[in-house]
Amino acid sequence: MSRKETHKKVTVKAFRFNAETDYLPYYKQYELEVGADDLVLDLLNQIKWEHDGSFSYRRSCRHGICGACGIKVNGKPVLACKQNAMELLELFNNELVFEPQSKKRAMKDMIIDKKDFWDKHEAVQPFVVADIEEHPEHETAMSIAQVENILDADYCIQCGSCHYACPALEVNEDYLGPAALTAAYRFTVDPRDEAGMERLELTAQMGSGVWDCVKCFECAQACPKEINPIEKITKLHNLQFEQKVARSNVATRHAEGFVHSIKKHGILDEGHLVAYSERAAVVKHIPEALAMFKKGKIVMPWNMPKSKNLDEIQKLVEISQTNKL
């Protein structure tokens, strides 16, 4: 990070909206002074304290721990109390636009209605579910390996940065989203917890669970606690197969189908994989397949290329495969 500049005067645009009085949101410009160590939160304060006392945003701890101050700057999710402002000025060529995490959920300026986030969080039972003895005679010890298996999932501060950066959620309101799924993983692998199977069933649902993640890594990029939610989503996928919760459907067959192709050809047999995943529903892909065939985009089974040294690949699949559908 270069800290050459110690002081700057800049014009910042901020999203303004009051759901009670405004019909439409608008943007307002503010002349701000930015010091080398100023955080985005300092700039929000400057707007409120020196320009317009009605400007609204959430903040509490100022230490990156309460998760209240998440906003977007030029589309990049940030924790206002953690993100250095000069760094952003450099990244965005001195033009900053402050917006709430989700414009369609805006209530007042940077403040949004986070109900959808909390509802989804609650749905995964984000706590240890266990019959606790009132007068235990010994502690419930966890091994180091068990603690490490939680990865960093328990660092989540529920800031919503990942949730409101997730494009799958943006177009599919039923999707649980990265934060809730991270919490689901965190408590499912907790050895004291007894609701793991319930959570795996819930997160295996088509339309709302792990299979609706588009694998864009926006969540991993967004998380200010560097939690990498999609890593936990992949673990949930694997757990669903391990624990035999995964039912045979188009998505699970699609994941598993790779093994068959790889065993046979080393590389993927694209056509066969679609047919294997879709079963009878494969007919809906026929128009597409014809269009592709006409353009020389489909390799016929008898022409399928094979990887060299295929026997090595077959052997490795045989000795390394851990899950079954």
Add this chain to the structure above:
Amino acid sequence: MSQLKYALYTGCTARESTPELLSSTLAVAKKLGIELVLLDEASCCGASHLQDFDEFLAYVLNARNICYAEKHGLTMVTICNTCQINTAMTKHKLDHDAELRARVNEKLAEVGLEYKGTSEVKHFLYALVDDYGLEAISDKVTTPLSKYNIAPFYGCHNIRPSELQNESNGGENPYVPTSLDRLIEALEGNSVDYESKNKCCGFHVDLQAPETSNRLTGTALVDAIDNNADMVVTPCPLCHLNMDVKQHHAAKTMGRDVELPILHMPQMVGLALGCTEAELGLKHHVTKVAL
């Protein structure tokens, strides 16, 4: 400049549904004097789906692919963003997790291989932009693309998460990526600035959630059109399949007329360097490319 030489991991798509990607890659390399050694031993990378079924197996297979690049003593180049992320993620994991590396190597030993971690893994886009250099490419342009407004579509798996990708993508910032824009300008085309350039096309849920996929692809296409794009260019064949082959689905979901040619990154470069029609393989596109 000493001659650049890489081990090319083609991935599966370039050998099946996007043959034009492989032919244009080879043609561009030839024009620029870059030597590519094909890794014909390589298997599928798992495409982020095998990983959901069996993460460990995916690590083993990807490690094996890297072993073959290591045997040649070469940097591996990929021509698919998803191959890139799965291979690079495997490399990163094995280079930082000694226990996993030992478990993987125990399997590889059974077929006489060992993952050593000596080969870099980078996408061909960054081999061109960062290793070959934009100025050197610019010098070779015979057919400037000045007539065209070209919308760069970066594709997720080359730019996020930056902590991983910055090991091989020249420090690209996922919120303000510039490599493709700069490449377009080096070929004298006009790069289109539009919000969707670094967004997701939704390819990975094509089968189970086509509505999501169509809407994400559609949003990007419409955004490009509304910003006067004549065409889109992408370094990822999976983005290409969604935008080219499935363009009419995306258009329908958006309720808009969409007729936008989609180029693979090497096709665009090849066009400017004077590669032949056959090499560019434009006849393989479902959405017509009329130049």
